[in-house]
Amino acid sequence: MKTKTKPNKKKYNCIGDIVGVLAATVVFIVPFLFMLFNSLKDKKEANFLNLAPPSSVEWGNYLDVIQTDKYTILRAFLNSGLITLFSVILLTVLCSMAGYVLQRRRGKLASGVNMIVLIGLMVPPAILPTIWVMQGLQVYRSMFGMILVEAALQIPFTIMLYRGFMSSIPAELEEAAVIDGCGRWRVFFKIIFPLLKPVTATVIILNAVTIFNDFTNPLYFLPGSENVTVQLTLYRYMGQFANSFNLLFADVIIITIPMLILFIIFNKKIVAGMVAGAVKG
C-alpha cells in the first residue's frame, strides 16, 4: 500500500507548490506591487490606479513626500520612534518583574493580578475617562503621557509572555542564589533577567510593531500638529493627497519598508512570539 501512494504524493507536491505560489502572488503580493508601482509613477499615471509598471520611474515622489509641510514626516518618525522606544523599555522592565513573581507565587495577590491581566486582554480601554485621568495628571497631549498609555495597554499581553516563559526556568536557581546570600532584587536582575533574553527579544519586537503602527491612541491622546506620529500623518495625507496617489503611495511605502526590514530579519521570532502570546492567553 505504501509503495503505491508514494509516486502519487510526489506529483501532488509540485502542483501544491505551484498553486500555492500563484494564489499567494495574486492575493498577497499584488497589493504590495500595486503600492510600489504607483509610488513611482507621475501624478497623472498613478491616478489610473492600475497595476502597470511605471513608464518612467519618479524617485522624486519620495522627496516630495518627505518635504511636505516642512518635513513633517521626519518629525513624525522621530515622535513615533521615541514613543515606541520608551514604552518598550518600560514594558520590558515592568512586565519581566511582574511575570517573574506571578509565575512563582501562589495566593490571593497573584491570582488577583492574574485576573486583572485576563480582563485587560479582552476589555477595550475606556477612552474619554483616560483623557480625564491624563488631564488630571497634566500629561494629556504630551509624549510622556502617550508613552505611559501605550505601555499600560500592552502590560497584560507582555506580562503573559513573560509569565509563560518563566515556567521554563527552574526555581532552584533563585533558591540557591538566596542561600548564597544574594538579595531578591539582585537575584532577579543578575540571574533571572538575563535568562529571559529570548522572550525579551520577542516582547521588544512585537510591542514595537504594535505601538509604532498604533493609530487610534495617538488620535485620541496626542492631538496637535507638533506631536504628529507616523500613522497620523499618513491618515492626514489621505485627505491632502486625495488627487495625487503617487505621493500617497510613496508615503505608504516609506511607512511599510521599516516593517519589511524588521520582518526579514526577525521572521521566526515574530511568528513564534505571536503564537506563544495567542496560545497561552
Next chain:
Amino acid sequence: MNRKHIYSGWFLLPAIVVFGIFFLLPMVMSLFFSLTVWDFDSWSFIGLENFRVFFSERTLNVSVLNTLKYAVLTSGLKVVLAFFLALFLNSKIKTKGFLRAVAFFPNLVSTIAVGITFRALMHPSKGIINGALELLGIVGVDWLGNPDIALLSIIITDVWKGVGVATVIYLAGLQSIDRSYYEAASLDGASRWQQIRDITLPLVRPAMNSVIILSFVGGMRSFDLIWAMTSGVPTAATNVIASAVYGQYAAGFYGLATAGNVVMLVLISLIVFPLQKFLISREVQ
C-alpha cells in the same frame, strides 16, 4: 527560605500602578461618566439617559449590530480559511516558509496603509479588483459605496490582513499532533477527510479556540481599518461602536461617547468570557 520573601509583591507594584492608573481607573470611571453629561471639568448626573439615546438613535444603535456582524464574520472567516491554509502549509510542500511569510506579513503593515491601498484596489471604476472581474466577464460592484456590501468589503480587507496570524497559530497546533495517530488511522483505512475530521479537528481545538477568541475580540474593538476605508465618515452601513464613540467625542457629546464605550465593554464581557469557558470545556483532555 520563605517564597513570599524572594518573590516579593513589590515586583508587581510598578506594573500594577501604571496599569491601574491608565487602564483600570478609567474603566471604573467610565461606568460613572456614562451616566452624566460632562466635559472633563464638570459633570451633571442624568441617569441612564445616554444609554436611552444610544439605543434609540438609529445611527448609533445600528453600530451595535454592525459591530457584532463585523466580529462574527471576521473571526468566522479567519477560523475557517486559516484552518485550510494551515493544513495546506503543513503538507509536504517546498515553498512552505515563503508562503507562510507572505501570508503573515500584512499583519505588520500599518492598518491605515492597508486601508488606503484597498480603497484604491476597490475603486468602482478604476480599481483592479473590478478590472479583474471584468476580464472574467463578471460585472464589478461599488465595494465601498454600496451600503449593502460596504461593511463586507471592509471585513474582507480585515481578513486579508489578519488571516496569516490565525494560520501560524493553527500551524503550531498542527505540528504538535503526534504523527503516529495518522499512521494508525491510515492503516485502518481511514480516508484523508476522515483523518482531518476525527484526528486533526479535535486535536487542533486549543489553537482554534485561541483564533476564535483573539479574532472575535479584535473584531469587536475594530476601529482604524473602518476609519481609513470610510475616510473618517462611516455611514449607517459601516458605523461600529468604536467609530460611534469617536464620532460622539468629536461632536462634543462626552457622556454619550462614554456610554458607547461602556456598551462595548459590557457586550464583550457578556460574550467573550462565557464563550471562552464554553470553548475550553470542549477541548480534548
